[in-house]
Amino acid sequence: MVKSKKPVKAAAGKPRQSAKKKPAARAAARPAPKAKPVAKKAAPGKPAPATPTADPFGERALTAVFTELFRRAATAIPPDVLAALEKAREREESGSVARDTFDVLIENTRLAREDSRPICQDTGMPFFEVAVPRGASLGAIERAAVAATRAATKAGYLRPNSVDSLTNKNPGDGAGRGMPIVHVHEGKGKTLSAHLILKGGGCENVGSQSALPNVDLGADRDLEGVKKVVLEAIFNAQGKGCAPGVIGFCFGGDRANGYNEAKRQLFRKLDDANAEPAIAAMEAELLEKGNLLGIGPMGYGGKTTLLGVKGSYLARLPASYFVSVSYMCWATRRAGVDVLPSGKAVYSQ
Amino acid sequence: MSAVTKLTTPLTPESVRALHKGDAVEISGTIVTGRDALHKLWVKGWPEYPDLSLKGGCLYHCGPVVRKEKDGWSILAAGPTTSIREEPYEASVIAHYGFGAIIGKGGMGAKTLAALRKHGAVYLHAVGGAAQVLARKIVRVQGVRHLEEIGVPEAMWILEVKDFPCLVTMDSHGQSLHDELKESSRAIFDELIGKKKPGAAA
Ligand code: SF4
Numbered sequence: 001m002v003k004s005k006k007p008v009k010a011a012a013g014k015p016r017q018s019a020k021k022k023p024a025a026r027a028a029a030r031p032a033p034k035a036k037p038v039a040k041k042a043a044p045g046k047p048a049p050a051t052p053t054a055d056p057f058g059e060r061a062l063t064a065v066f067t068e069l070f071r072r073a074a075t076a077i078p079p080d081v082l083a084a085l086e087k088a089r090e091r092e093e094s095g096s097v098a099r100d101t102f103d104v105l106i107e108n109t110r111l112a113r114e115d116s117r118p119i120c121q122d123t124g125m126p127f128f129e130v131a132v133p134r135g136a137s138l139g140a141i142e143r144a145a146v147a148a149t150r151a152a153t154k155a156g157y158l159r160p161n162s163v164d165s166l167t168n169k170n171p172g173d174g175a176g177r178g179m180p181i182v183h184v185h186e187g188k189g190k191t192l193s194a195h196l197i198l199k200g201g202g203c204e205n206v207g208s209q210s211a212l213p214n215v216d217l218g219a220d221r222d223l224e225g226v227k228k229v230v231l232e233a234i235f236n237a238q239g240k241g242c243a244p245g246v247i248g249f250c251f252g253g254d255r256a257n258g259y260n261e262a263k264r265q266l267f268r269k270l271d272d273a274n275a276e277p278a279i280a281a282m283e284a285e286l287l288e289k290g291n292l293l294g295i296g297p298m299g300y301g302g303k304t305t306l307l308g309v310k311g312s313y314l315a316r317l318p319a320s321y322f323v324s325v326s327y328m329c330w331a332t333r334r335a336g337v338d339v340l341p342s343g344k345a346v347y348s349q
Numbered sequence: 350m351s352a353v354t355k356l357t358t359p360l361t362p363e364s365v366r367a368l369h370k371g372d373a374v375e376i377s378g379t380i381v382t383g384r385d386a387l388h389k390l391w392v393k394g395w396p397e398y399p400d401l402s403l404k405g406g407c408l409y410h411c412g413p414v415v416r417k418e419k420d421g422w423s424i425l426a427a428g429p430t431t432s433i434r435e436e437p438y439e440a441s442v443i444a445h446y447g448f449g450a451i452i453g454k455g456g457m458g459a460k461t462l463a464a465l466r467k468h469g470a471v472y473l474h475a476v477g478g479a480a481q482v483l484a485r486k487i488v489r490v491q492g493v494r495h496l497e498e499i500g501v502p503e504a505m506w507i508l509e510v511k512d513f514p515c516l517v518t519m520d521s522h523g524q525s526l527h528d529e530l531k532e533s534s535r536a537i538f539d540e541l542i543g544k545k546k547p548g549a550a551a
Contacts, residue, residue, distance in 0.1 A: 097371075097516065104476045104514075111481035121414045121426035121480040121502075156425050159414040160501050168386070170500030202431040202455070202477065217542055228542045235538040238531060240431055240455035242477035289541050293534040298454065298477055300516065301530055331478040 056343035057136040057192050059144045065337055065345045066148030066194065067155070070126070073196050073335035074118045074157045077109040078349040080270045081246075081307065081332045085109070088244060088297075088304035098302030105297070105330055116157070120242075120331045122200035123158040126180035129267065130194040131187025133341075138184045141192075145182045149174045158198075192339040195267050203241035203329040208233045209259060212321040221321045226251045227282055227289075233325040234290045234306065239299015242329035246270070246308045247286065251323045253314030258324035265310035266328045274311065283309045297330070307332070355512070359405030360449035362469045368517045370524040374473060375512040379491065380407040380452065384430055386503035387495065388438040395445055398494070401507065403446040407473075410435065410453030412502030414480070415490070422490040424508070426480035429454040432472070440464035456518055456527030465521050472519035474526075486513040 055061065077085075089102035112119040128145050132138065152158045153174035162176035163169070174180075187193055210229050212221045217232060219225035230249045237245065248265030250258050274280035286309040296302020307330065316322070338346045356364060358378030368374065381401070383391070390396070413427040432453030435442075439451060439461045449470050451457070454477035465471060475483060487508050494505040518526040 097373075101476055104479050104482055108476075108479040108482045111485070115481070117481055117484075118414055118426040119480065120478040121412060121428050121484075122430065123414070156414060156416050159412070159426070163500075170502070172500065200478075205431065218544065219542075231538065231541060235534055238455070238527065238534070239477075240433065242454065292541065293537050295530060295534050298474060299456065299527060299530055300474075300518075301526075301533075329478055 055140075056339055056341060057132065057140065059137075059140040059147070061343060062141060062144035062192075062339070063147040063151065065339055066128075066144050066196075067151040067157075068345070069194065069196050069335050069337050069347065070148055070152035070198075071116060071155070071157045072347055072349065073198050073333045074123050074152070075116045076113045076335070076349065077119060078269070078332065078334055081330075082106070082109055084270055084307040085330065088307070091303045096302070097300045098296045098304075101297040101300060101302075102304075118157060118159070119333060120200060120329075121159055122202060123161055124198035124200040124333070125161075125204065126158075127197045127199065127263065128180060128182045128184075128194060129196075129264070130182065130184045130192065132184060132192050133190050134186055136192065141184050141194075142182045145180050146175050149180050190341045193336070194339070195336040196334065197263075197266055197328075198333040199263070199266070199326075199328055200242075200331070203245060203327045206233075206237040206241040206327045207259070207262075207325055208236065209255060209322055209324045212323060223278065223282060226323050227286060229323045230286055230309075230311075230325055231289055233327070234286075235293060235295075237327050238295055239297070241327040242331065243295055243299055244297055244304045244307045244330050246328040246332050247290070247306060247310065248326040248328065249286075249309070249311045249324065251311075251313045251321070252316035253322060253324070254317075254320065255322055255324075257314055258322045259326065261312050261314055262324040262326040265312055266326060266332065267334060268310045270308040272310070279311045279313065283311050286311075353514075358407055358449075359402055360407070361405065362449075365405075365449050365469050365471055366521055368471050368520055369522065370517055370520045370526050370529075372517040372520075373514070374517060375514050376407055376450070376452075376473075377511050377513070378407075378509070380409045380508050380510055380513070382409045382411045382413065382427075382504070382506040382508065383442075384410050384412050384503055385434055386499040387505055388435050388442060390495065390499065391442055391445070392438050403448060405447065405449040407450040407452055408442070408446075408448045409475075409508070410451070411506075413484070413506060415501055415506070422493065422506075424484050424487045424490060424506075427484040427487055427508075428478055428480035429475040429483075431455045431477075432457050436461060443468050443470050452513075452515055456525065462519055462523060462525055462528075465519055466523050469521050471517055471521055472525075473515035474518040475513075475515050483513065486510050 092099035160172045219228040250261035290306040295305040414425040452473045489509040491507040496504040
C-alpha cells in the first residue's frame, strides 16, 4: 500500500511508460532460477520453456499474475469501498432516490463479483505501481503488464479501452502508447509487490489542477487555500464523476508530478490514516465539508457526496503552488498482489 | 420515490410530455447506443437508417463491453457514459432523428434542455457505474452499425431492453435536476469557503 508519509520517495519512483521502454535486456538481470518447482501461476496451457520463464518475476509468470490482478480489480469491489457504500446507504432515508441508488450500486457490485464481470463498463486506464526486488528485470514487468492488459481485454474483464490519439483507431486489445501506465521502482526485500487501479474516463475528466493564489475563491498559498480549491473541485464535479467519489489531492510539485501524486493517493484504503497530522486533519475536514454540499449519489442529491479524501504534498518551486485533484468514482477499483520468490501470488484488495 | 412509470418505445409525444423531473421510469423496447464518435459521425453526414425507427426512440450514451458469440453478440457490461461531452451535438441530433429520450449520466446543458422542450423529449439518468444491473435489462442485441469505423465502445448498438430503469432529470418543460443541485450546492459551497453571494442576506 502506498504510504502517504513518503511523498518524496514517491516522486522519486521512476515512471516508466511502456511505450518508451528500452529494448529488453531479457533475463540478464534476473536472479538465478530456483531449484524447486516455481511459477505455479504461469499461463495455463502454455508449458514454460526452459530456464528464463521459471523465473517468478519473469514476463510469462507475471503476465498470468497481472491478468488475475486485472480480473480482481475490474470485477470485485474492495471490501472497504463496499462498506463505505453500505454505510452511505444507511444514512439516506428509506424510499429516497439516494437510498434506492445506493441499493443499485451495492447490488451491482454483488452481480459483478458473482459473475466475474466488470463492475463498470468503463474499465478505465490501468495504472500499475510495482516494487521489484533488486535484480529483477524491469522490462519484463512492463511487458507483462502490457500482455496482461491484452489478455484481460480478450477475456472480457476489460473493455477494449485504448484509442490511438493520432489515428482515432481503437486497436481492440486495450494496449497503446503509454497504456497501461506502469511505474516500476526497486523495493526492499525479495517479494515483488504490485498495485493496480482502474480509473474510468468519466471521473478522470473531472479531475483538476489549479494554481494558488486564487482570487475568486480568496485562496492564498496556505493550507486553507488548498482546502478551498479542493472543495471547489468537488463542487465542480457535481455528480459527473459518478458520485460519491474518492478524492486524491496533492499540493506542490510540478504539474506532472502533482497530478501523479494526487492519483497515487487512490491506492490508499479508505481507512488509511495519514501519518502527517496536518494532512490527516485536511482530509477529515474536506470529507465532512464535501458531504455537506448535498450533491449525493449521481448528483441526485443526498447526504454522501464523497466516500473518502486522501491527500499528500510535494516540494515546490518558490514560484509555483499547484493543487492537483484526482477524482475516483464510487466504483473505486484497486487490487494488489505480492509475488513471493517461490512464485506464490498473494492477492489483496 | 413515486411510482415507476413504464414506457415502451417508440415513445409517444404525450407520454414524454407527461414526464417530469424526478419521475422514475422503466423503458422496454428498442434503444440504440451512441457516444462521442457516433455523434461526430452523425452531424457530419446524417446517415439514414431506414430499417430503424428512431423517431420517439431512445438514445443511450453507453460504450458497452460486448462478447462475440457464435450467433451474435452478448453484452457483458453496459452502464451510461458522461453525457455532457455530447452537448455540442445533441440538440441537432434530437432535431434530426427525433429521439424521444436521451439516456445517460451527469446531465446536459442549456442547449440540450432547450431542445428537449422544443422537440418534446426527455433526458433520463441511468445509474452511472451500474453496468451489471443495467446489462441485465438488455434482453438481446438486435444489431450493430458502424462497428468497423469506430470500434466496440463507440459503435451504434441496437438493443432490446426490458424495464430499463432511469430517473427523469431533465424534462420537456425546462426543468433540470442538475441545474437545481448545482444551485443548491453552490450556495453551500460559497458559505463553506466564506464567500457571500453578492447581495445575499448575511
Ligand atoms: S466514472 Fe467510474 S463508475 Fe462512472 S462510468 Fe466512469 S468508470 Fe464507471
